[in-house]
Amino acid sequence: MLKLDQTDKELLTLLQNDSKQTNKELSNKLNLSVTAVYERVKKLEKEGVVKRYVALLNRKQIEKNFMAHCHVRLTQHSKEFVVKFEREIIKLEEVLECYHVSGDYDYILKVLVKDMEAYRDFMVTKLTAIPNIGNTHSIFVIDEVKHTTSINI
Amino acid sequence: MLKLDQTDKELLTLLQNDSKQTNKELSNKLNLSVTAVYERVKKLEKEGVVKRYVALLNRKQIEKNFMAHCHVRLTQHSKEFVVKFEREIIKLEEVLECYHVSGDYDYILKVLVKDMEAYRDFMVTKLTAIPNIGNTHSIFVIDEVKHTTSINI
């Protein structure tokens, strides 16, 4: 695993907030040459510390303004059934995140759709169409208070 | 609100998956000229459909390999107390996401830290240091099955 020095960490913080900055801008902020920044970025990409660069969209402007957390319990927990469930859940475009978790339920899904009607549709025709689903429990998002992809290093 | 045509939607999908593609690459995939792509991207940025461009990191490589969902109930729900809680929760670097939600609890926090010890520390010295917190209930992530920032348009 790559050892990160303070400059790497600062660089990663900058890139997490705005990946469209030029190397020149970054070099000014970090007091480095353009080449030094370039080499560091390439190294961080090559080592997999930087996974990818993406555009983040405004959910409201693309008509996806309804979010829910859906807790799911399976009926069977043998490896075969778990693998099958996970393979199916990954395919569902409405599911942005899926975690295998501790506690009362087996999985938590973060689901994003247009509205409640679309959520009902998702539950009835997509989620519960997957075999092996026992119980589900939906929690609806009233307001997004904080949402960042930037990890403090 | 900007009306998106099919080309805009395809462009947004491409940018959500890889924002480092050149306009030339995008123009090939969309069967457009470089200028046409350039103009569309600028329009989408200006209208706020594209919120920002960010680098996504590999959590494991930066020693943040412990995630939990923390459900929080407040003791008081008047506007004054809610605002105060939200203002404090936003400041906490370990909290990547915070949602005001329906159901038994008032908020769900997505918390990312190094390990269980760091989580305990977060709970004891940061979260419960905020006044007005009643109950909390932590759900630990055993495995991340799916995680995308890309919204299907």
Add this chain to the structure above:
DNA sequence: TATTTAATAGAAAATAAAACTATAAATTAG
């Protein structure tokens, strides 16, 4: 002490973004 390695800087070359000009199709106004 000599040699290698790692990190950096500066210059040059290659590439891409941005700005500009022009054209055609669609929309609007008279």
Add this chain to the structure above:
DNA sequence: CTAATTTATAGTTTTATTTTCTATTAAATA
């Protein structure tokens, strides 16, 4: 219905950025 305007596009030129190459310095190693 026709002229004017707007919108979306393409091609060209200019500007800026990325990438490569060469060189230097400091630290680590033999």
